[in-house]
Amino acid sequence: MGERMRKEWPGDLDPKLNYSKGQKPLHEYLRDNARMNPEKVAIIWYGREITYKELDDLSEGFATYLSKSGVKKGENVALFLSNSPQYFIAHYGIQKIGAVVGPCSPLFKEWELEYQLNDMQAKVIVAVDSVYDVIAKVQSKTKIEQIILTSYSDFLPEKPTLNVPEEFSQPKPVISGVRDMLTVIKSVEALNSVVEIDMEDVSLLIYTSGTTGKPKGAMLTYKNTLFKAAAVSQSSSIMAEDVLLTVVPLYHIAGMLLGVNCPIYANASIVLLYRFDPIAVLQAIDLYKCTWWYSVAPMNIAVMQVKNAGVYDFSSLKTCRATSFGITLNQEIAQKWAEFTGGCGLCEGAYGLSETHTADTFMPSKAVKWGTQGIPNYETKIKIIDPETGKERPSGEMGEIVISNPGVFKGYWNKPEETTQTLSNGWVNTGDMGILDEDNYLTFCGRFKEMIKVSGYSVFPEEVEAMLIRYEGIVQVAVTGISDAQKGEVVKVYVVVKPDQRANITAEKIIEWAKQKMAPYKVPRLVEFRESLPATGAGKVLRRLLKDE
Incomplete structure (x- = not known):
């Protein structure tokens, strides 16, 4: 199940991955569901x-x-x-x-x-x-x-x-x-x-940073998509009788997997919300007897803080998988959630990336290890390597996470060089740091790559820099991420302005301009003015040195 075999596969799960309707595109699963259960509810949209x-x-x-x-x-x-x-x-x-x-x-x-x-x-x-x-x-x-x-x-x-x-x-x-x-x-x-x-045909182009640079389109196939839907449905026990509450954005790879593909694969029902609203979540669980919810930790906190939340019935909710964005999901929060809901289990969802259709690990519900992202999912191999030498590191030592499974993408759209840097013989070099312990639980430790995660959204420094350099008077700009208690990270920019513009350009003006030009999560929280920026001899700005400061 992993490059290092776990001491034992969770006893409540079949150790072999089984495809419920065979290996064919998920839209064929939709057709089968419609033919076999035409009147079954697929989606509930505000009633x-x-x-x-x-x-x-x-x-x-x-x-x-x-x-x-x-x-x-x-x-x-x-x-x-x-x-x-x-x-x-x-x-x-x-x-x-x-x-x-x-x-x-x-x-x-x-x-x-x-x-x-x-x-x-x-x-x-x-x-x-x-x-x-x-x-x-x-x-x-x-x-x-x-x-x-x-x-x-x-x-x-x-x-x-x-x-x-x-x-x-x-x-x-x-x-x-x-x-x-x-x-x-x-x-x-x-x-x-x-x-x-053909199952190897590309079905999805999901944009991601890869390891560096502007967003790249990761080419995911029908096979990639089916494999991850089957693996996650089986390891997370998503069944036809389940009613899934879907709140996270469907255009994100995790939302697409758990909000679109897994329910269709499992022939389950979906209560779909446009965006997170704690009241709507409470109403949905109570009225439609939701059994399964994928959330992010701040959502669970917000739901528990709703005044008079106790008037809603949570008895149907059995499973909640969450991701730590802004707030780290820990045993204390899980215990409060169990008390609040009357016994619903809450644990870390998974580790994964767009290039593998995410969810490369899962947390066994009966063997939760807090602080980790769980064990390798079905047919998944994970190694920790020295990023310089490529040699595998032993249990307990930190290194770069590399992954291989049938969910691994075909490459980046029209970017062969970037593909070669990330993909090698079916293994994805994630650019992330991690540790595998003796039981094969993965702990994510941080990012080698320079991508910034703001409330779960990916922010690519080069993309934000390309936009900010259009601001009249800015001659040089660099973008880094800095830690933030609520959002995980926020964007900080370093700018060099024309000498004759120094009196006219302020941090407030740059931030206000950015709000009009880019998505909210990319807007800088902090602006620092510099006389110059550290750079290589070729003139490439060294963001790493700025971040280290």
């Missing part, structure tokens, strides 16, 4: 119930439309959506015709979106209507030919059962020159798309 048949039919209609409008197998289609039923419809509709899903963060501002659309060479974008202005500003600078819009309110019931986000009450805008998602689905006669798909 609106969408059955497996309806979800399959809608994604089939969208697949048919895309195909008729000229989208070919292997082409990248951008998704500019947050949590919604439409995300599922688009995701599986795109993959049903062999095209590639390319998620873009809905928090992106124009420069960020322009970069990713151009890098993935997308001709079609599926987006929520509230971000149309961002698309309109960059469309002429990209290859986008077709914009398909939708509204988060399109699937809301007349009488919602959960707290509805205020932004859903905004009237639906009338925009010319674009297509409406539900309208185009209704405009075609849905056909089961017959596209020959």
